[in-house]
Amino acid sequence: MSMIGPSILSADFSRLAEEIQDVTQKGADYIHLDLMDGHFVPNLTFGVPVIAALRKTTALPFDAHLMVEHPETYIDGLAKAGVQYVTVHQEACVHLDRVLQQIREAGMKGGVALNPATPVSTLSCVAGQLDMILIMSVNPGFGGQKFIPYALQKIADAKELLQQAGNTEAVIEVDGGVNARTADAVKKAGATWLVAGSAVFGAADRQAAIAALK
Numbered sequence: 001m002s003m004i005g006p007s008i009l010s011a012d013f014s015r016l017a018e019e020i021q022d023v024t025q026k027g028a029d030y031i032h033l034d035l036m037d038g039h040f041v042p043n044l045t046f047g048v049p050v051i052a053a054l055r056k057t058t059a060l061p062f063d064a065h066l067m068v069e070h071p072e073t074y075i076d077g078l079a080k081a082g083v084q085y086v087t088v089h090q091e092a093c094v095h096l097d098r099v100l101q102q103i104r105e106a107g108m109k110g111g112v113a114l115n116p117a118t119p120v121s122t123l124s125c126v127a128g129q130l131d132m133i134l135i136m137s138v139n140p141g142f143g144g145q146k147f148i149p150y151a152l153q154k155i156a157d158a159k160e161l162l163q164q165a166g167n168t169e170a171v172i173e174v175d176g177g178v179n180a181r182t183a184d185a186v187k188k189a190g191a192t193w194l195v196a197g198s199a200v201f202g203a204a205d206r207q208a209a210i211a212a213l214k
């Protein structure tokens with residue numbers, strides 16, 4: 001069973017509360033929140049205060065994807081804002097082990113995201129302490145990009161890594177270019193959490209779009 005997490009990056013930013021309520025009613029399993037700082041990625045979105053304000057709009061889990069430098073400075077604020085899942089980028093963390101501990105100590109689930117060019121093997125040492133691996137299937141920063149096919153092999157690699165580590169709890173999430181055409185291959189490769197921005201918020205019938213991804 002796949003979990004579908006609409007990314008509000010593709011929502012109408014002038015009506016975020018209504019947009020989150022809309023996809024909640026239309027079958028979303030969780031809400032994916034893309035934090036961008038204009039440094040780690042060439043785009044800027046929103047931070048902790050906006051997430052805290054949006055928390056009351058839905059009962060669904062919040063999944064924060066941190067495309068920022070120094071992600072360790074956001075962890076406590078995200079916990080207080082009511083976020084359940086926090087994913088940091090491997091490329092942004094000099095002290096990845098420490099950040100993962102910090103996320104769990106703050107009472108949240110911790111994941112690591114990998115840019116397309118970063119191999120899954122970079123997570124071999126921390127495989128046992130992950131709640132999630134996020135495979136980026138586009139270069140992070142923008143919605144509406146084309147799915148990078150070699151990400152499929154990385155999903156399979158992530159599955160193998162977690163199996164070898166005896167970590168049966170961690171989930172594999174995929175983000176970027178996921179739509180009705182690419183979702184099947186993503187699921188076959190082993191991902192169970194599918195982020196979809198433009199494929200959900202850009203659809204005329206969002207309920208049908210979420211159902212099609214499932």
Ligand code: DX5
Pocket residue numbers: 007008009010032034065138139140141142143144145175176177178195196197198199
């Ligand atoms: C990209 C973000 C994604 C983005 C996906 O950097 O991490 O979550 O919203 O958008 P789509 O689904 O349109 O590729």
Ligand code: ZN
Pocket residue numbers: 007032033034065175195
């Ligand atoms: Zn994302």
